[in-house]
Amino acid sequence: MATEAIGWLGVPLGILAGTLRGSAPFLFVSLGECLTEKSGKINLGLEGTLLMGAMSAYAISYLGVSQWNMSPAISPWIGVLVAGLAGMGMGLIHAWLSQQPRVNDIAVGIAMIIFGSGLAFFLGKPFIQPQAPQLPSFELGKLLSSSPIVQSALQISPLFILGVLLAPAMNWFFKSTRPGLFIRAVGDSPDAALAMGVSVKKVRMLCIIAGSFLAGIGGAYLSLVYPGSWTERISSGQGLMAVALVIFARWNPIQCLWASLFFGGAQAIGPALQAVGIDKGYYLFNAAPYVLTLLIMILTCSPKKTLSGAPGALGSING
Amino acid sequence: MRPSLLIPRRQVLRGLLATAAFAATSSKLVGCSSTSTEAGSSGSASDAKPLVIGFIYVGAKDDYGWNQAHALGAQAIASLSGIKLVEQASVPETKEVQEVMQSMIEQDGASIIFPTSFGYFNPHVIEIAKQYPDVQFFHCSTLWQEGMPTNIGNYYADTDEGQYVAGRIAAQTTKTGKLGFVAAKPVNPVLRNINGFIMGARSIKPDIEMKVIFTGDWNVPVKEAEATNSLADQQVDVVGVHVDSPKVVIETAEKRGIFSSGYHTDQLALAPKGYLTGTAFHWGQIYKEYVEGLQAGKKVTDGGIPRFIQGSLKEKYVQMAPFGPAVADAVKQDATKTENQIADGTLMIYTGEIKDNGGKVRIPKGTAYKLTDPALDKIDWLADGVQGSVS
Numbered sequence: 001m002a003t004e005a006i007g008w009l010g011v012p013l014g015i016l017a018g019t020l021r022g023s024a025p026f027l028f029v030s031l032g033e034c035l036t037e038k039s040g041k042i043n044l045g046l047e048g049t050l051l052m053g054a055m056s057a058y059a060i061s062y063l064g065v066s067q068w069n070m071s072p073a074i075s076p077w078i079g080v081l082v083a084g085l086a087g088m089g090m091g092l093i094h095a096w097l098s099q100q101p102r103v104n105d106i107a108v109g110i111a112m113i114i115f116g117s118g119l120a121f122f123l124g125k126p127f128i129q130p131q132a133p134q135l136p137s138f139e140l141g142k143l144l145s146s147s148p149i150v151q152s153a154l155q156i157s158p159l160f161i162l163g164v165l166l167a168p169a170m171n172w173f174f175k176s177t178r179p180g181l182f183i184r185a186v187g188d189s190p191d192a193a194l195a196m197g198v199s200v201k202k203v204r205m206l207c208i209i210a211g212s213f214l215a216g217i218g219g220a221y222l223s224l225v226y227p228g229s230w231t232e233r234i235s236s237g238q239g240l241m242a243v244a245l246v247i248f249a250r251w252n253p254i255q256c257l258w259a260s261l262f263f264g265g266a267q268a269i270g271p272a273l274q275a276v277g278i279d280k281g282y283y284l285f286n287a288a289p290y291v292l293t294l295l296i297m298i299l300t301c302s303p304k305k306t307l308s309g310a311p312g313a314l315g316s317i318n319g
Numbered sequence: 320m321r322p323s324l325l326i327p328r329r330q331v332l333r334g335l336l337a338t339a340a341f342a343a344t345s346s347k348l349v350g351c352s353s354t355s356t357e358a359g360s361s362g363s364a365s366d367a368k369p370l371v372i373g374f375i376y377v378g379a380k381d382d383y384g385w386n387q388a389h390a391l392g393a394q395a396i397a398s399l400s401g402i403k404l405v406e407q408a409s410v411p412e413t414k415e416v417q418e419v420m421q422s423m424i425e426q427d428g429a430s431i432i433f434p435t436s437f438g439y440f441n442p443h444v445i446e447i448a449k450q451y452p453d454v455q456f457f458h459c460s461t462l463w464q465e466g467m468p469t470n471i472g473n474y475y476a477d478t479d480e481g482q483y484v485a486g487r488i489a490a491q492t493t494k495t496g497k498l499g500f501v502a503a504k505p506v507n508p509v510l511r512n513i514n515g516f517i518m519g520a521r522s523i524k525p526d527i528e529m530k531v532i533f534t535g536d537w538n539v540p541v542k543e544a545e546a547t548n549s550l551a552d553q554q555v556d557v558v559g560v561h562v563d564s565p566k567v568v569i570e571t572a573e574k575r576g577i578f579s580s581g582y583h584t585d586q587l588a589l590a591p592k593g594y595l596t597g598t599a600f601h602w603g604q605i606y607k608e609y610v611e612g613l614q615a616g617k618k619v620t621d622g623g624i625p626r627f628i629q630g631s632l633k634e635k636y637v638q639m640a641p642f643g644p645a646v647a648d649a650v651k652q653d654a655t656k657t658e659n660q661i662a663d664g665t666l667m668i669y670t671g672e673i674k675d676n677g678g679k680v681r682i683p684k685g686t687a688y689k690l691t692d693p694a695l696d697k698i699d700w701l702a703d704g705v706q707g708s709v710s
Contacts, residue, residue, distance in 0.1 A: 229540060
């Protein structure tokens with residue numbers, strides 16, 4: 001059985017495996033952006049943060065083993081941590097800049113995409129060639145099946161599980177905790193939050209920094225888990241797509257999870273179909289996630305109606 | 320009170336100054352990234368002005384791919400005496416490459432430029448070649464046509480024969496009898512590599528099949544990994560590749576425990592278990608030949624250096640990468656024998672009858688094409704045995 005071709009079964013299996021492998025970066029970035037946008041700010045720069053995270057995680061994981069005599073079991077985890085910290089650094093810049101008077105967050109965000117990717121490319125030059133130790137995964141497939149295909153499909157990274165758990169946790173945080181209430185208040189009506197005695201600036205700053213931390217972790221997943229390599233094209237726009245996902249998910253962390261799984265799986269459609277011999281129109285299949293992003297953007301940018309769930313003060317310019 | 324929307328004049332001035340200062344420093348920063356290495360004996364050749372040669376790459380110089388192959392070639396001539404190398408990496412195929420070429424000529428005094436990426440040619444290289452008729456440009460393609468500036472030369476190495484040898488190795492190593500190929504786009508050089516690979520494989524096992532997955536672009540790591548995984552899911556156990564940087568494909572294949580056959584340059588270090596071999600460019604050979612001609616005062620402008628230089632295994636412009644441990648000794652011997660047959664001309668891989676994967680005869684019986692034959696540049700089909708489509 002295990003040595004026979006799985007044929008058509010490969011398509012759903014491939015998409016399932018692709019979902020489990022490929023959706024974590026979307027998940028982390030969209031959760032980070034969800035947190036940021038709940039506080040009323042937009043951080044388009046997460047694409048740059050994602051790249052910084054990917055580069056710094058890979059660099060630390062590699063240097064840890066080759067230069068600082070760390071064990072290859074530990075250095076990737078240090079890399080993940082440093083990726084988060086690098087993300088926080090990027091977030092700090094965005095938080096400070098975008099809260100200056102009459103500064104537009106979108107403009108700052110675009111600047112941060114360019115800055116983040118430029119910095120990551122510049123610092124990442126020496127790490128393109130070496131191979132860094134990778135994060136381990138849970139081999140769930142070994143418990144369930146003897147087929148090597150199923151086994152490799154069900155190799156699940158602990159980072160992915162962390163992201164999946166984070167989504168309901170964040171939902172609970174927004175709904176049922178005092179800090180969560182403050183964030184929603186700041187995002188929906190800064191004046192009311194100010195009257196409550198909450199510092200709008202501080203809350204937004206913390207949200208942007210925490211969101212960027214998550215995006216940095218998403219970057220670490222790209223370079224240390226899947227595809228597991230540092231190149232300048234590693235993100236290929238995933239950070240931007242994840243920002244769009246938040247709108248698609250109506251600023252709800254649980255829906256961010258579904259949306260991320262959906263987009264992660266969509267990346268596998270083209271290759272999986274071609275592998276079973278459906279080879280016409282693969283450009284269309286490959287473009288599927290982008291077409292979806294576009295459609296979502298078109299459907300949601302109507303000037304006449306406001307979206308349900310959108311934070312009231314989202315993207316408004318500081319006075 | 321809300322501040323007025325008018326911006327005070329001082330602030331405008333300050334802003335302008337800051338922008339100017341930033342522009343000034345950032346152009347310095349960019350300038351820094353072009354590195355120059357002077358080689359040769361400074362004592363004996365110091366009276367003669369060194370030949371300044373500029374190399375421009377579209378990506379990083381150590382990408383395990385196209386750019387690394389060229390950078391290795393450049394390194395091979397850097398140690399020759401009387402040569403000064405100026406290199407710049409990660410130059411996009413936009414107007415930026417024109418500025419890079421200009422600054423290499425104006426500031427570094429380069430008289431020879433090697434713009435190594437395909438997309439640099441039209442209009443950028445042509446434009447700069449018109450402006451600097453005394454500088455010679457050697458572009459890695461066969462794109463020059465009558466009417467274009469005469470100070471442009473073309474060079475290219477065809478890898479079909481290398482892929483043929485790699486395909487033979489793949490067919491003798493596979494256990495499942497299924498091959499796969501991860502490719503970027505269905506364009507002529509890619510299709511020729513795919514066809515070379517399957518023709519080589521079928522020369523061993525006439526019924527062997529190969530699945531091709533086109534990722535749609537030259538450098539999309541996630542999709543390349545996904546494609547390799549999809550192939551592995553379909554029991555494919557040897558993967559060939561033609562994308563800009565095969566690193567992700569080769570690493571993913573190694574993780575899945577299947578064999579891989581590389582491209583552009585040697586990737587054995589990435590997959591010490593599963594790497595079989597690879598078709599590697601050996602640009603250093605061409606570059607050395609160019610330098611010999613140039614140092615003798617020859618020019619492409621007047622035909623002293625041929626307009627087109629093209630070759631493959633025979634000319635040593637292409638070499639097989641070292642064999643991985645999975646290649647059996649008998650297979651190694653067969654590969655070397657095949658290489659020799661190709662080099663001495665007794666084996667021509669494009670010998671009819673060759674059908675495409677729709678059953679149509681593309682090269683009729685009795686026709687054989689040399690690798691440099693222009694007819695082969697028109698190949699827009701996949702050979703029999705390939706599961707895939709060009710549209």
